[in-house]
Amino acid sequence: MTNDPEESLISHLEALRGALLRCVIVTAAIYPLGYLASSHVINALVRWSFPASAGTLHYFAPMEVLWVRLRLALILALLTAYPWNVLQLWRFLLPALYKKERKTLGCCILSSSLLFFCGAAFSAGLILPLMMNFSGGFATAELQPNIGLANFLNLAGWLTLAFGLMFQSPIIVLLAVRFGVVSSESLRKKRPYVMTAILIAAAVLTPPDIISQLMLAVPTWLLFELGLALAERMERKTAATVSVLIADEALRERPFG
Template identity: 35%
Template structure:
């Protein structure tokens, strides 16, 4: 009888955590769906906004086309859905934080909150950098490099695919300072050791940029250089202040 009671008491925390996880996932999904429904009414306008840098770079005789029969319907809705996920990301991350925060120590929470907020800001900054800086350069390059007698008619699905890939690539690339600081602060690698691997890291950055960007050198370099700079910034911030130092200071004060 006692063993049965102990077994039930041990299962209850796990069951309550699973229920809480399901609840927070459901909330996140509902928020994404609600935002998507609201944005679906403006799906065509959103695609016009997305394709504006390309349209401004197109030759006078060129225009966007739809090769697939369903592309005029699904391409704008796909964009609206992805943007809904981007917009809902702070809420989704907040739900994740509310789930894991009870298991963190006080000093861990004091560092986790600024990192969470800064990671969101950096992700949005990467998307903005891609749209306002990278899109005009890449689309201008791609629309001018072809032979003179070729009529450049980009497909709307291809444009969307390249744009979303660049959004994700630069959004993730701008998270490099956070990842660098977490690697050093967690003790997985020392600051000096990570700094000594800089040549290999730079090569890895260019390979990563090659895999995430369209097959042209311009977009690869435009992604790799900011990633390199962000990596160096991560090293600087990680060396300037460490949560382990803060924890030691708190213990000394006590």
């Protein structure tokens, strides 16, 4: 093993390049399958979340459907290759981590991924149909919707991303408390500010209607409370461990006789 910092940096960069290259190759290999599946995904999404009151979807440019399917194929390829890509980055980081750090990072990656996919499923399964039904409710005999395919899928994509990101709030709270950025007691006292920040983020990440904003803000707030409860439990456990270590140290230093 070399002690030369320059050679060590080069070897790390080579390892990172190899990990990223493997991620790109597998994602690119899955991409054609994603393109083949894209039309089925669009049809399933429309059947699930596009009500009859919203009319029918349209496209307004000759190549619009093709570009939509190409973008959707990339998203599907990234989602399918996600476990492989995370594994490659994990293998790259593994040698630089201690055993406890490996466990912490592994739990964070697993929990963050699970929360993201839960947020995405919540968005696609509940929020998007509610929004489209709400939109379709404005239709009258004189006012008919004319929604484009690209606009519909952009809305679905933004909602999925927004819910996936906002569902990360328990992880953010736990990491902030774990690394001493803030205490659980301080977070509890600053609840009004946190709620304001959540409402602002929900307004930025969702379309400009109160329903979608509340549907994002309320679950995020509940998840924040969950993260706060877990952080308090973690602090109590850490404090108990420290007390035991201090007591053991005091017993070792006490003179006999």
